[in-house]
Amino acid sequence: MPILYGANPTWADVTPVPQEDGGPHPLAAIAYAEEYSEAMGYLRAVMAANEYSQRVLGLTEHIISLNPAHYTVWLYRAKVLDQIGANLADEISWLNPTALQHLKNYQIWHHRQTIIDKLGSPEGEGPFISTMLEQDSKNYHVWSYRQWLVKRFDLFDEAELAWTESMIEADARNNSAWNHRWFLVVGRKGGQALEESIVDREIQYAKAAIRKAPQNQSPWNYLGGVVRRAQLPASSLKDFVLEFADLDEPDKVFSSHALDLLADIYTQDEDKKDEARKALDLLAVKYDPIRAHYWNYRKGLLDSSPAAQQIA
Amino acid sequence: MQESSNRPLHGANESGLQYAKHIKYWRRNLKTYLPHHYTSNDSNRLTLGFFILSALDILGDLQPALSAEERQGYIKWVYSCQIPTGGFRGSPGTDFGSLRNDGNAVWDPPTVPATYFALGTLALLGDDLQGVKRREILIWLTRMQRPDGSFGETLGLGDRIEGGNDTRFGYLSTGIRWMLRGTVEGPVDGVPDVDVDQFVKCIRDSETYDGGISEDSLHEAHAGFTCCAVSALSLVDRLPLPANFAPKADDRIRGVSNLPLMLHWLTARQTMTLDEEDALDTYADETDSTATCHDGHAFLPHNYTSEAGRKSIESQPTSHFEMSWVGMNGRANKIADTCYAWWSCAPLKLLGHLELVNKKPIRRWLLDKTQHIVGGFGKLPGYPPDIYHSYLGLITLSMFGETGLQDVDPALCISTRAKEHLESLPWRKAVVGEPEPSKAETVPDLSYMTITGG
Ligand SMILES: [Zn+2]
Numbered sequence: 060m061p062i063l064y065g066a067n068p069t070w071a072d073v074t075p076v077p078q079e080d081g082g083p084h085p086l087a088a089i090a091y092a093e094e095y096s097e098a099m100g101y102l103r104a105v106m107a108a109n110e111y112s113q114r115v116l117g118l119t120e121h122i123i124s125l126n127p128a129h130y131t132v133w134l135y136r137a138k139v140l141d142q143i144g145a146n147l148a149d150e151i152s153w154l155n156p157t158a159l160q161h162l163k164n165y166q167i168w169h170h171r172q173t174i175i176d177k178l179g180s181p182e183g184e185g186p187f188i189s190t191m192l193e194q195d196s197k198n199y200h201v202w203s204y205r206q207w208l209v210k211r212f213d214l215f216d217e218a219e220l221a222w223t224e225s226m227i228e229a230d231a232r233n234n235s236a237w238n239h240r241w242f243l244v245v246g247r248k249g250g251q252a253l254e255e256s257i258v259d260r261e262i263q264y265a266k267a268a269i270r271k272a273p274q275n276q277s278p279w280n281y282l283g284g285v286v287r288r289a290q291l292p293a294s295s296l297k298d299f300v301l302e303f304a305d306l307d308e309p310d311k312v313f314s315s316h317a318l319d320l321l322a323d324i325y326t327q328d329e330d331k332k333d334e335a336r337k338a339l340d341l342l343a344v345k346y347d348p349i350r351a352h353y354w355n356y357r358k359g360l361l362d363s364s365p366a367a368q369q370i371a
Numbered sequence: 372m373q374e375s376s377n378r379p380l381h382g383a384n385e386s387g388l389q390y391a392k393h394i395k396y397w398r399r400n401l402k403t404y405l406p407h408h409y410t411s412n413d414s415n416r417l418t419l420g421f422f423i424l425s426a427l428d429i430l431g432d433l434q435p436a437l438s439a440e441e442r443q444g445y446i447k448w449v450y451s452c453q454i455p456t457g458g459f460r461g462s463p464g465t466d467f468g469s470l471r472n473d474g475n476a477v478w479d480p481p482t483v484p485a486t487y488f489a490l491g492t493l494a495l496l497g498d499d500l501q502g503v504k505r506r507e508i509l510i511w512l513t514r515m516q517r518p519d520g521s522f523g524e525t526l527g528l529g530d531r532i533e534g535g536n537d538t539r540f541g542y543l544s545t546g547i548r549w550m551l552r553g554t555v556e557g558p559v560d561g562v563p564d565v566d567v568d569q570f571v572k573c574i575r576d577s578e579t580y581d582g583g584i585s586e587d588s589l590h591e592a593h594a595g596f597t598c599c600a601v602s603a604l605s606l607v608d609r610l611p612l613p614a615n616f617a618p619k620a621d622d623r624i625r626g627v628s629n630l631p632l633m634l635h636w637l638t639a640r641q642t643m644t645l646d647e648e649d650a651l652d653t654y655a656d657e658t659d660s661t662a663t664c665h666d667g668h669a670f671l672p673h674n675y676t677s678e679a680g681r682k683s684i685e686s687q688p689t690s691h692f693e694m695s696w697v698g699m700n701g702r703a704n705k706i707a708d709t710c711y712a713w714w715s716c717a718p719l720k721l722l723g724h725l726e727l728v729n730k731k732p733i734r735r736w737l738l739d740k741t742q743h744i745v746g747g748f749g750k751l752p753g754y755p756p757d758i759y760h761s762y763l764g765l766i767t768l769s770m771f772g773e774t775g776l777q778d779v780d781p782a783l784c785i786s787t788r789a790k791e792h793l794e795s796l797p798w799r800k801a802v803v804g805e806p807e808p809s810k811a812e813t814v815p816d817l818s819y820m821t822i823t824g825g
Contacts, residue, residue, distance in 0.1 A: 076467060076468065076470060078463055078464060078466070079451070079463055079466055079468050080448075080451075080463050081447065081448040081450075081451030081452065081463055082444055082447050082448055082451065083444055084441055084444025084445050084447070084448055085416075085448050085463070086401075086416060086417070086419070086420030086423065086424070086445055086448055086449070086492070087400075087405060087409075087412075087416040087417075087419035087420045087423060087758075088404050088405065088416075089404060089405045089406075089407065089409045089410055089412075089413055089416075090404035090405065090406060090407045091407060091410060091413075092407050092410070095407075095410055095413075099464055103464075103465070103466075103467055103470075106465075106467070106475060106478040106479075107467040107470040107471070107475045107478075108475070109474060109475055125410055125411075126410050126411050126413050126414065127411060128411055128412065128413075128414055128415065129413070129414045129464075130414055130461070130482065130524065130525060130533075130534075131414075131465055131478050131479070131480065131525075134478075134527050134528070134533060135478055138528060165535070169533075169534075169535070197702070197705065199586070199591065199593065199702075202590070202591060203586055203587065203590055206587070206589070206590060232704040233704070234591060234702055234703040234704045234705075235591050235702075238579070238585075238589075238590065238591035238592075241580055241589065242589045242590065245580075245589060246589050275704070276639065276703050276704060277703055277704055280580065280581035280703060281580070281581075283580070283581070284579075284580025284581060285580075287580070288580065349641050349642075349643065349697055349729070349732075350638050350639070350641060350728075350729075351729065352638075352726060352727050352728060352729050353634070353635075353638040353727045353728070356724075356726075356727055
């Protein structure tokens with residue numbers, strides 16, 4: 060194992076602080092590599108002394124490469140950057156490959172937010188995010204980060220919407236991309252109601268995606284969300300739903316999600332309880348048996364008293 | 372996907388929990404050094420320690436596994452992670468020992484997760500928590516809450532609340548609050564309470580259009596955040612009340628504004644996408660086939676437009692998938708993963724509706740597909756076991772009623788035995804009163820009819 064600090068004259072003035080492990084019965088003790096133990100000893104020493112310097116920046120980089128989830132080392136690094144007046148663009152250049160190495164790490168994104176926030180510009184972030192999404196197109200951290208970026212720099216514009224559309228086009232089952240569309244359409248308005256033209260556009264968009272892949276749950280969920288948000292009755296979707304699931308043709312059902320919505324539409328109609336029951340039966344027995352318990356529960360609710368059916 | 376991998380096992384190969392192997396796996400985690408790839412978890416050793424001891428507790432092996440001296444030793448270790456001003460550090464790695472002072476204390480802070488898991492571990496080990504700086508923790512907790520109601524992970528420079536504002540920290544904060552002061556609202560012994568109303572509002576703000584809970588307002592629904600939110604609401608006694616539930620009805624703000632939609636979303640987490648081969652890239656393949664839809668009937672293509680789609684349909688069998696194994700995922704159109712068995716089913720349990728999923732094939736999936744031959748559970752079939760997935764797989768089976776496992780509390784993610792130990796402590800009774808009766812009979816059975824209405 061290379062000894063990076065002990066034999067290094069640059070660090071000769073620092074006495075490392077060894078780890079105290081609280082007696083003979085530590086929990087979850089880890090067989091640390093010598094490299095990590097040594098670096099941590101020096102980190103404790105410089106943190107205890109509140110040293111903010113170029114060499115410390117290198118040390119935090121070293122620790123992060125071995126343990127990116129070390130929460131205080133990131134906060135400490137941010138302070139060092141601040142104190143030594145580091146070039147923040149360089150910090151981003153270092154963060155890019157580091158993020159690619161640690162796809163599931165959370166702290167890295169928080170740190171990136173801090174830096175980009177200070178830089179005050181989203182320039183270059185789009186291409187970087189694309190690189191990240193090439194590794195994992197549904198990476199939760201990356202989408203969350205993009206949403207922060209949109210909010211921070213007010214990017215609720217047509218270009219962002221077009222980019223989201225390209226992501227959905229590439230993979231209609233990318234639910235993160237669908238959600239990002241929601242974030243843009245609804246987030247742009249703050250808490251306000253959506254204009255009728257926007258509601259209409261979103262409904263048409265979801266419908267077109269469903270026609271391509273009727274069993275894809277993402278656009279169905281999106282469609283339901285838009286309809287609820289606009290306070291339209293579910294029955295406004297009945298004709299569309301019948302394209303995929305018609306009780307008169309129970310062998311030609313193209314989507315369990317259509318059947319689900321059809322059951323819901325019938326449930327809300329006092330005179331259509333039998334139809335609702337039939338749709339739920341088809342789901343439980345034939346088209347979505349994996350959720351049979353749930354469909355049967357919904358069926359059971361058809362017989363419960365109206366008083367118990369109302370949202371309090 | 373291979374057809375054969377979906378056939379039920381034959382006769383003698385009845386699914387079973389390999390008790391002896393799990394005990395061996397967890398005892399090894401307890402008593403020998405964890406391999407160095409756990410270094411990336413070095414800052415969360417209290418969390419790992421909690422999982423290890425709690426797993427042994429659930430397996431009924433905690434008593435046999437520990438000598439009195441070891442038990443005291445572990446208790447002592449947990450206390451060694453207590454910060455002089457209250458709360459616990461995540462691991463000894465940030466401890467400066469005698470060099471600690473007011474000027475550098477910010478680099479060795481208590482964290483919300485560490486404090487929750489420290490208290491849980493002490494409860495597991497039968498400690499009375501008399502050595503815990505309880506008052507200081509409760510004061511600190513009020514400083515961990517932001518004006519929007521969310522909680523952070525730790526306090527940074529200038530008392531800035533660091534860490535995400537998602538429900539993970541809200542859950543663990545309300546867990547700490549429950550352990551130290553139950554569900555009593557308002558000041559206790561002169562220590563102010565956190566703002567429960569604002570916290571509930573913050574959760575409601577993370578509700579998504581499809582019925583789950585996300586990391587932040589308008590973000591994507593995720594089972595982990597959903598579970599944390601529902602558990603937290605349970606711990607502050609703010610889950611929805613049934614419509615006809617008069618005795619405790621009040622006008623306090625409650626969480627989950629559209630329960631039927633959440634039940635819909637949670638049950639939709641059941642999936643047949645179990646292998647990485649199943650979760651094939653759907654890039655440029657927007658058609659419905661057995662390759663892209665594992666979640667139910669293999670639908671015949673309505674129409675298809677792409678070359679990739681045509682090939683995918685031609686190459687796939689069109690038979691029904693048998694329901695031998697059903698997995699749980701954490702988001703729409705994602706692969707099943709052991710940990711989501713817990714994150715998706717625990718909220719159902721807390722909402723009084725675990726019966727809405729089919730436990731049998733989920734149990735079989737855990738036992739046949741992700742249980743590992745050396746004990747523990749991996750994330751996906753064929754993955755090596757790790758502490759996190761092994762714990763959540765095990766506790767899910769316990770919640771499902773697996774024979775031989777100890778009962779668990781879904782909100783605290785700990786054995787009922789450990790919970791009852793906490794409730795029996797005299798100092799806690801003095802604050803909270805006698806333990807409340809089991810919540811099992813009071814959970815809402817909200818018979819709201821429709822998802823889209825209202
Ligand atoms: Zn997992």
